[in-house]
Amino acid sequence: MGASIVNCVGCMTLSHLQLTGFVVVENLPGSLTLQATLLGSILVVLWGLELVDTVLLRGALNRLGIRPRTFGGLIGVAFAPLLHGGLRHLATNTGPFAVLGWLLLLRGIPDFVVVTAVVWLTSGLGAWLFGGPRTNHLGVSGVVFGYFSFLLCIGYFERSPLALGVAALTGILYSGMIWGVLPIRRGKSWQSHLFGLVGGGLAAWHLLDLRQLVL
Numbered sequence: 677m678g679a680s681i682v683n684c685v686g687c688m689t690l691s692h693l694q695l696t697g698f699v700v701v702e703n704l705p706g707s708l709t710l711q712a713t714l715l716g717s718i719l720v721v722l723w724g725l726e727l728v729d730t731v732l733l734r735g736a737l738n739r740l741g742i743r744p745r746t747f748g749g750l751i752g753v754a755f756a757p758l759l760h761g762g763l764r765h766l767a768t769n770t771g772p773f774a775v776l777g778w779l780l781l782l783r784g785i786p787d788f789v790v791v792t793a794v795v796w797l798t799s800g801l802g803a804w805l806f807g808g809p810r811t812n813h814l815g816v817s818g819v820v821f822g823y824f825s826f827l828l829c830i831g832y833f834e835r836s837p838l839a840l841g842v843a844a845l846t847g848i849l850y851s852g853m854i855w856g857v858l859p860i861r862r863g864k865s866w867q868s869h870l871f872g873l874v875g876g877g878l879a880a881w882h883l884l885d886l887r888q889l890v891l
Contacts, residue, residue, distance in 0.1 A: 711781045714788075715774055722816065725758055726766045741814040742800055742868075744807030753800030756868075757816040769816050772850060776823035779842050783830075790886045795822020795875040802871020811865075818868030821857070824850055825876025833880055 729737040742756045743749025760766040781788050799818025807813055824846060831843025857870040879886060 710785075711778060714781070714785070715777050718777075719770060719774065722758060722760070722766060722770070726760050726763060729759070730763060738812060738814060741812040742803045742807065743812055744804050744809065749812075750804055752813065753797065753804060756800055756803070756814050757796055757819050759814045760816075761814050765815060769820060772820045772853070773816055773823075775849065776820060776827065776846065779827055779846060780823050782838075782842065786887060786890045787883070789890055790883070791822065791826050791876065791879045792819060794879040794886065795819050795826070795872045798822070798875030798878070799868040799872035802874070803865055803868040806867045806871075807865070813865040813868055815865065815868075817856070818865065818872035821853065821869045821872035822876035822879070824853055825873040826880050827876075829877045829880035830883065833883075 725737065729735060737759050738761065740752055740755040741749070741759060742752030760769070777788070780791060796819055799822060800813075803813040803818065827846040828843050831839045834840075856864065857866055857873055859866045
């Protein structure tokens with residue numbers, strides 16, 4: 677969406693807003709529709725896969741999760757964020773993914789694509805390299821932690837009012853997530869959370885270079 681701003685606000689110019697990653701949106705309803713369509717489509721895929729896997733396949737798709745340091749488990753880096761350990765697991769991830777994904781989309785679809793790709797990869801590889809033996813890592817939570825980290829870090833790097841405001845809102849809503857990177861709860865993929873967090877910070881740090889890959 678770009679930030680929800682028409683023309684200019686105060687002394688901010690269009691070029692300044694574009695430089696800091698937030699794009700002026702003249703057609704706000706159309707932008708909101710595009711965001712809702714994109715996020716909604718992703719959620720439909722996630723829920724559709726989990727319903728099929730739960731009801732029809734009895735969890736067979738979970739074999740495509742990340743099984744650390746096995747060649748067959750490496751394919752899970754690509755598929756694990758699309759799969760979950762059950763409907764309750766997916767329900768837990770849906771809210772944070774939708775909210776943080778939308779806050780990221782405020783910066784525009786290119787940034788959303790770049791950040792998603794980076795944190796998808798880093799969270800998956802982190803789980804594959806450092807996950808416990810004979811474990812299976814599933815879920816979009818590593819991506820969610822990456823969004824969380826990116827939105828906080830980009831506020832620090834850009835220091836524009838909009839980026840700082842989004843970072844503050846992110847911290848207020850989801851600061852408790854940070855405990856998820858610690859190995860204090862059995863059955864939680866803290867490795868994917870930790871490396872998703874790292875990936876989000878790296879994406880914020882190198883965002884200008886990464887943008888060149890999609891623009």
